[in-house]
Amino acid sequence: MSKKKSVILLVIYTLVIAALCFICTVSFSYGTDNLYTFSSVMRMMEKDADLGLAYGANAEAGAYLGGGYSAVYYPEGVISAKEYADNIEGMSEDEAAEYAADYVRYPDESGSVYLEKGIACDENGAMTDSFREAFSSALATVTARYAGLRVDGARVEAVGDYAIGVFLPAMMDGEYTAISLFAYTGELDVRSGSDEASATSIFTIRPNQTIRDYVQRVTSRTGGDTAYVEFVFTDAGREALATATAGAADTAVTLYFFVGDTSVLSLSVSEVYDQNTLYISGSYTAETANTVAVLFSTALDGTEEDLTLTPADAYFHTALYGGSALIMLYVAFGVFFVAMMAFFFIRYRRLGFVHLYTYLLFLFAMILCGWSIPFLYLSVETFLAFLLTSVLLCVSNAVTFESARREYALGKTMATCVKTGYKKCFWKLFDAHIVVAVIGFLVYAIALTSLQTAGFVLGLGAAFSGIATLAVNRFGWAVMMGTSKRQGAFCNFKREETEDE
Amino acid sequence: MSNKRLNLLSVWAAVSAVLILAGIVLMAVLGFNTSLDRPEGKIFDVHYNVVVDLSEESRSSLETYCEDAFADAGIAYTDVVTLEGQSDPVSPDQGAFTATGNDFVLRYTFAADVSDEALAAAKTAVEASIAGDEAFLLPAETYVSYDTFTLQAMNESMWRGAVAVAVAAIVALIYVAVRFGIGSALTGLVACVNDAFLTLAVFAIARIPVYAFAPMLYAAVAAVLSAIFWLIRCMKLRDDAKEPSAGTFSAEESVANAVRATDKIVWAVAGILLALLAVCALCTVMTGAAAVFAGALVPVAAALYSSMLLAPALHVKVKARFDAMKRRHARYEGKKKSVKANQEN
Numbered sequence: 027m028s029k030k031k032s033v034i035l036l037v038i039y040t041l042v043i044a045a046l047c048f049i050c051t052v053s054f055s056y057g058t059d060n061l062y063t064f065s066s067v068m069r070m071m072e073k074d075a076d077l078g079l080a081y082g083a084n085a086e087a088g089a090y091l092g093g094g095y096s097a098v099y100y101p102e103g104v105i106s107a108k109e110y111a112d113n114i115e116g117m118s119e120d121e122a123a124e125y126a127a128d129y130v131r132y133p134d135e136s137g138s139v140y141l142e143k144g145i146a147c148d149e150n151g152a153m154t155d156s157f158r159e160a161f162s163s164a165l166a167t168v169t170a171r172y173a174g175l176r177v178d179g180a181r182v183e184a185v186g187d188y189a190i191g192v193f194l195p196a197m198m199d200g201e202y203t204a205i206s207l208f209a210y211t212g213e214l215d216v217r218s219g220s221d222e223a224s225a226t227s228i229f230t231i232r233p234n235q236t237i238r239d240y241v242q243r244v245t246s247r248t249g250g251d252t253a254y255v256e257f258v259f260t261d262a263g264r265e266a267l268a269t270a271t272a273g274a275a276d277t278a279v280t281l282y283f284f285v286g287d288t289s290v291l292s293l294s295v296s297e298v299y300d301q302n303t304l305y306i307s308g309s310y311t312a313e314t315a316n317t318v319a320v321l322f323s324t325a326l327d328g329t330e331e332d333l334t335l336t337p338a339d340a341y342f343h344t345a346l347y348g349g350s351a352l353i354m355l356y357v358a359f360g361v362f363f364v365a366m367m368a369f370f371f372i373r374y375r376r377l378g379f380v381h382l383y384t385y386l387l388f389l390f391a392m393i394l395c396g397w398s399i400p401f402l403y404l405s406v407e408t409f410l411a412f413l414l415t416s417v418l419l420c421v422s423n424a425v426t427f428e429s430a431r432r433e434y435a436l437g438k439t440m441a442t443c444v445k446t447g448y449k450k451c452f453w454k455l456f457d458a459h460i461v462v463a464v465i466g467f468l469v470y471a472i473a474l475t476s477l478q479t480a481g482f483v484l485g486l487g488a489a490f491s492g493i494a495t496l497a498v499n500r501f502g503w504a505v506m507m508g509t510s511k512r513q514g515a516f517c518n519f520k521r522e523e524t525e526d527e
Numbered sequence: 528m529s530n531k532r533l534n535l536l537s538v539w540a541a542v543s544a545v546l547i548l549a550g551i552v553l554m555a556v557l558g559f560n561t562s563l564d565r566p567e568g569k570i571f572d573v574h575y576n577v578v579v580d581l582s583e584e585s586r587s588s589l590e591t592y593c594e595d596a597f598a599d600a601g602i603a604y605t606d607v608v609t610l611e612g613q614s615d616p617v618s619p620d621q622g623a624f625t626a627t628g629n630d631f632v633l634r635y636t637f638a639a640d641v642s643d644e645a646l647a648a649a650k651t652a653v654e655a656s657i658a659g660d661e662a663f664l665l666p667a668e669t670y671v672s673y674d675t676f677t678l679q680a681m682n683e684s685m686w687r688g689a690v691a692v693a694v695a696a697i698v699a700l701i702y703v704a705v706r707f708g709i710g711s712a713l714t715g716l717v718a719c720v721n722d723a724f725l726t727l728a729v730f731a732i733a734r735i736p737v738y739a740f741a742p743m744l745y746a747a748v749a750a751v752l753s754a755i756f757w758l759i760r761c762m763k764l765r766d767d768a769k770e771p772s773a774g775t776f777s778a779e780e781s782v783a784n785a786v787r788a789t790d791k792i793v794w795a796v797a798g799i800l801l802a803l804l805a806v807c808a809l810c811t812v813m814t815g816a817a818a819v820f821a822g823a824l825v826p827v828a829a830a831l832y833s834s835m836l837l838a839p840a841l842h843v844k845v846k847a848r849f850d851a852m853k854r855r856h857a858r859y860e861g862k863k864k865s866v867k868a869n870q871e872n
Contacts, residue, residue, distance in 0.1 A: 076815070076816075077816075095613060095624055096610075106672070107670075107672055108574060108670045108672065111670065134643075134647075136643075136646075136647040136650055136651075136673075138672035138673060138674050165679065169679040169680075169681065172681070173681040173683055173684075176684075178740075180681075181564075181678060181679075181681075182678075182679040182681075183676040183677060183678050183679065184676065184677045184679060185674050185675070185676050186674055186675050186676075189674075191676055199622055199623075200619075200621075200622025200623060201622070201623065201624060202615065202616050202619065202621065202622055202623055202624050203619045203620070203622045206615070206619040207619055314622075337615075339612075340612065340613040340614075340615065340624055341610035341611065341612055341613060341632055342610060342611045342612075342613055342624070342626065343608070343610060344608065346815055347811075347814045347815035347816045348813065348814040348815060350813065350814055351811060351814035351815065351816045354810045354811040354813070354814055354816065355807075355810075355811065355816065357810045358806055358807040358810035358811065358820075361806050361810065362803055362806065362807075365806075406816045406819045406820070407740070407744055407819070410744070410748070410819070410820070410823060413803060413807070414748070414751065414800075417796070417799055417800060417803065418755075420799075421792075421795075421796055421799070454762045457702075457706055457758060457762065458755060458758055458759075460702060461699045461702060461703070461754050461755065461758055462751060462754075462755065464695065464698055464699045464702060465695040465696065465698075465699050465747075465750065465751050465754065466695075466751075468691065468694055468695035468698055468699075469688075469691040469692065469695050469747055471691075472687060472690055472691035472694055472695075473684070473687050473688045473690075473691035473692075473743070473747075474683065474684040474687050474688070475684050475740065476740045476744070477684070477688045477691065477740065477743050477744055477747060480744060480747075481691065481695075481747070484751070
């Protein structure tokens with residue numbers, strides 16, 4: 027490559043790196059009173075709620091978000107002692123006495139809840155076995171629902187043996203939607219009629235049958251920008267649906283999808299529907315469609331005896347790892363970056379710039395993917411996977427440099443030693459990257475939540491590292507070396523010394 | 528040293544087997560020490576609804592009342608946070624909570640073994656202190672309560688993670704089998720499985736505190752590193768096998784040569800990773816993330832152990848067996864082309 031061509035390419039290469047660096051890392055405010063803000067890709071990249079600090083595209087500079095929301099589900103027959111105190115405060119003496127007669131403080135005089143006699147406890151204040159059983163069932167259902175959301179950091183706690191505490195990280199568009207919908211208990215039912223109140227079930231469930239004899243499963247799907255809830259009916263369910271919508275061509279029929287006594291969604295049908303699968307899209311996002319599908323899916327095992335739950339006591343929690351965790355991750359990366367570059371510059375002199383450019387391209391490609399791929403976010407787990415692939419890239423580049431150094435020592439020209447060096451280690455590097463990428467993408471395909479995203483980052487990082495070390499690094503080497511007359515000195519390579527006889 | 532470690536397969540196998548078996552028993556009986564996720568405990572809440580305005584002084588005096596009450600009751604909390612109350616939107620369609628601006632909870636977390644009697648005594652003391660403080664009469668309504676909580680297990684992500692690591696390791700080693708031979712893949716598979724289980728076993732036996740998601744992440748890291756370290760050995764073994772003198776070496780000599788030649792790079796990669804994780808743990812030492820990085824040192828160490836000791840020693844036996852099979856199935860055992868060419872010259 028001629029020197030002129032090398033300089034032109036190097037300038038273009040440097041400008042591309044500088045532009046990417048600016049886009050990915052620089053944020054600033056501008057305009058009158060700093061009205062407008064230019065947000066870097068790094069800032070816009072979604073972050074794990076555990077890390078705190080600014081989250082999401084609209085976060086203001088320095089805004090503390092992250093964390094999550096907790097709420098407590100109180101079953102029917104249970105109220106918090108605070109609510110009890112609030113209720114009784116405004117009552118007259120007689121009313122208060124009457125009200126107090128219906129409740130017993132639980133589990134003792136200092137307890138945090140009151141149980142309603144006849145519902146949660148007997149006349150003596152002892153919790154009934156039927157309530158205990160119903161509470162265990164409700165706890166299992168709520169746990170299954172939050173697990174079904176597959177949100178990293180979601181948790182469900184039993185509060186004593188009388189309430190259910192839930193927590194959702196602030197990584198969703200609608201935490202309240204999930205917390206509110208997941209309080210609905212009871213059996214799934216599909217009803218038709220002119221309005222919710224008068225609608226009747228389209229299924230004729232016999233005593234030895236359940237809703238599962240009519241509805242096989244409920245899932246959510248996303249196609250392009252449209253998310254929808256998918257109902258898969260059995261043949262009996264399909265028949266019932268066809269019967270219910272038989273007159274829809276003349277008069278539109280409205281189907282109401284109930285969980286217990288609550289209508290969750292309605293669907294207007296204007297023709298006979300005679301298929302096993304029913305898709306309902308509406309205005310769902312992938313997240314809300316999943317929430318609704320999880321609710322319906324768990325309601326397939328619901329019963330009329332399920333406890334009614336009331337969500338209350340919602341609070342915002344700060345990030346699990348603390349407010350400075352994200353900054354500290356950046357600091358750790360800075361230390362790694364400085365150590366890496368010190369090694370490359372000391373051992374390879376100006377060849378270190380080739381690695382620097384390659385690494386920066388790899389870094390910015392990872393940042394852009396982290397921002398643009400919807401399910402990716404910056405977390406400790408993904409950071410760990412990114413670091414693993416960074417080490418892979420550094421070691422791969424060092425291996426190619428060392429391979430070329432050995433060839434140079436034998437007396438070959440620089441162009442030949444780069445070519446031979448790459449040839450000798452190509453398949454080694456290829457194998458290493460393929461193995462890591464396969465492991466990463468397979469873990470992504472099978473695992474859930476944080477391990478899933480970490481697996482994807484590992485696979486993606488291995489793919490980028492492979493391209494960077496086998497193609498980008500070689501290109502950069504050719505471009506930068508073309509600007510130097512003393513190519514051996516450029517790379518800090520030395521010839522093997524031979525004694526003259 | 529190299530040859531000696533290659534002859535101690537039974538020792539390395541016994542060390543791994545003992546640790547893994549003990550780990551499996553402890554995993555089954557006690558599980559992991561997920562204390563970082565607070566699987567159970569007690570919370571002591573002081574709710575305060577700010578009607579007019581509550582000064583910073585009053586807020587801090589609430590904390591003082593609580594801490595005095597805990598000291599008198601002889602109990603110590605593990606964590607304290609102030610939570611901001613959220614109001615419910617009108618309908619689920621609105622999705623997000625909004626801060627009420629006047630509901631707060633001062634929440635203390637205690638270990639599960641703190642007695643209810645002590646908490647009840649603290650509750651009475653805090654209520655008395657608040658009632659005796661005129662600063663709370665007008666501006667705020669307060670309420671004190673305590674509860675026990677038990678985290679519910681969500682096991683799907685755990686078993687899906689385990690399946691993912693197993694499938695990924697097997698598929699990666701099928702690739703190794705295609706590229707480097709079945710013998711190398713078998714040794715690699717044993718090393719991967721050993722490292723993943725050894726990592727989990729160390730966490731189970733040493734009761735190292737981890738977040739619930741972490742054990743499977745560490746098992747995956749161990750499997751990846753194990754595969755990479757073994758791949759480095761395999762590459763050298765294959766390069767050596769192409770040498771004209773390869774046929775003259777026994778399985779033990781071949782493996783010893785490859786191990787000797789690649790020890791440096793394996794140590795270098797492991798050293799870089801250990802240093803990097805240590806730096807990350809140090810940088811995040813004041814945050815909860817430090818535990819994740821510190822824990823990741825274990826899978827690196829496990830992969831290094833099997834790459835240095837177990838896998839090479841095992842591969843001596845595996846390679847010897849495969850070499851013998853190859854010889855049995857060979858129709859004609861002649862000199863290699865390269866050797867013939869050398870002799871002719």
